[in-house]
Amino acid sequence: MKESARYILQILVFVGLILTIGTSGYLIIEDGISPADAFYMAVTAITPTQFHEVHRLSIPGRYFTVVLVFCGFGAVVAFATQFARLVIQSELEGVGIFTRKQMQRRIRRMKNHYIVCGYGEIGSAICSELRNQHLMFVIISNDESVLEAINREGYPFVRGNPTSDTSLREAGIDRAVGLLSVLPDDADNLVISLAARELNPKIFIIARGEETSVEDRMLRAGADIVVSPMKLGGHQIAELIKQRAGASSFAEGAAPAASVLGLSMNVYRHTSDETLTVAEVLRKMSAVGAAGLQRSDDTFLPTPTPDTPVRKDDSVVVITRSAAVDSFQRKSTDRTILLADDHRALRLLFSRKLAAAGHDVLQAGSGEEAVRLARAHRPDLVVLDVNMPNGSGYEVCEQLRNNEQFTTVPIILYSGEDTDEFIERGRAAGADMCIRKTSKSSDLLARIEEAFAHLDEIGRLHDAAAR
Secondary structure (H helix, E strand, O other), rough: OOOHHHHHHHHHHHHHHHHHHHHHHHHHHHOOOOOOHHHHHHHHHOOOOOOOOOOOOOHHHHHHHHHHHHHHHHHHHHHHHHHHHHHHHHHHHHOOOOHHHHHHHHHOOOOOOOOEOOHHHHHHHHHHHEEEEOOOOEEOOOHHHHHHHHHHOOOOEEOOOOOOOOHHHOOOOOOOOOEEOOOOOOHHHHHHHHHHHHHHHOOOOHHHEOOOOHHHHHHHHHOOOOOHHHHHHHHHHHHHHHHHOOOOOOOOOOOOOEOOOOOEEEEOOOOOOOOOHHHHHHHHHHHOEEEEEOOOOOEEEEEOOOOOOEEOOOOOEEEEEEEHHHHOOOOOOOOOEEEEEEOOOHHHHHHHHOOOOOOOEEEOOOOHHHHHHHHOOOOOOEEEOOOOOOHHHHHHHHHHHHHHHOOOEEEEEEEEEEEEHHHHHHHHOOOOOOEEEOOOOHHHHHHHHHHHHHHHHHHHHHHHHHH
8 A cells, every 4th residue: 555655646746747847838838828827728638627728829839738638648547546546445454534434433332342452473362262252352553564464354453552541442441341461562561551440440451471570560550460471381381291291280180271261271180089070070179161071091071061970090171260350250349439549550559459349449649539529429438548639638538527428438548657646637537447558459458348347237237226
């Protein structure tokens, strides 16, 4: 397509040159002709329009017109042909205006889909698997060669930088159920995880990480799972070597495998003399199904029935659900928590953990925003950082307590300084709990569950008294 555009540009330059020569020629040859009439005569001579002489031509002028028609008309026809070819080719390659609008409408209709950032060898394999599983997905890329390959496969895509909020929004991140960031640069995957978590706190994020040191940062930035292709490859090679040598990386149990879409296939080897059934193995391994059974004599039974016996040295291929996905898909508690903290990274980290626990989370980066969100949504619990711009945690707590809607709503204050003054000021402002601020979300989650348990107990006592 770039060659066609370059060819069109060359033709346009040639047409412009013909018009310039034609206009100049008429001005030189014809007496009394104006520049406007000369230009008009040149245009009508080289285009397929009815020629009309606005100026009576002389004999030399007529010969000049004949030469101009032969030279210019061919260039105009070539330009029209190449332009039509360029339009048709752009539509076929998926970059034309009509194709882009159709693609945008297709993406806007998607819900509960996956967003794939990056389309290298790993990204293409993921997209192939998603298509085989009949799952909707959108690819984000700004690599022209990659976009051509994506278009050939018929995949929906967004042309743009995967790290850009605009591209993520165009891909429908607010309606997506999962995001797979598999760019070769760890820094890009880190930025995408952070941006995606901020745009959709409930989305499930799997990020690619090449360096071991970046894994913890990706998890804190918002990724639910960090996958290292090099580690997986090394683990697979080691398993093949062990199988070749007759060894096993497990005795009686399952060999861990990487999960795909929340499910993973593991191998259970039965080493005891006691005979079990497939159903007992599934219960023992908390598996959701059995994909196959390999006997000790190397015979293989696909999809064995639950009552199929499992004897010594038999191996069962079981299907298990990823624990990380189980926690992500935990049932909603129908409770809303307002989290106010000006530290963006910690706020995103805590919001992700609260959302994974089933809570709806409202985020505020200042005291003023916290008060506004609290009044608009009336959350079931409020967590306030002490030091925030436009209103400290103490001030926000006092304002909420002065509102009768928040007299019984639990309020938790947290601060980096665990001092007596902090606790005294927090209690005076009306906080139910004053805890030390750390990067460990488990401490905050434990206090939140404690507060909700206290609320539930009060509710049960009120119900008992009413009866």
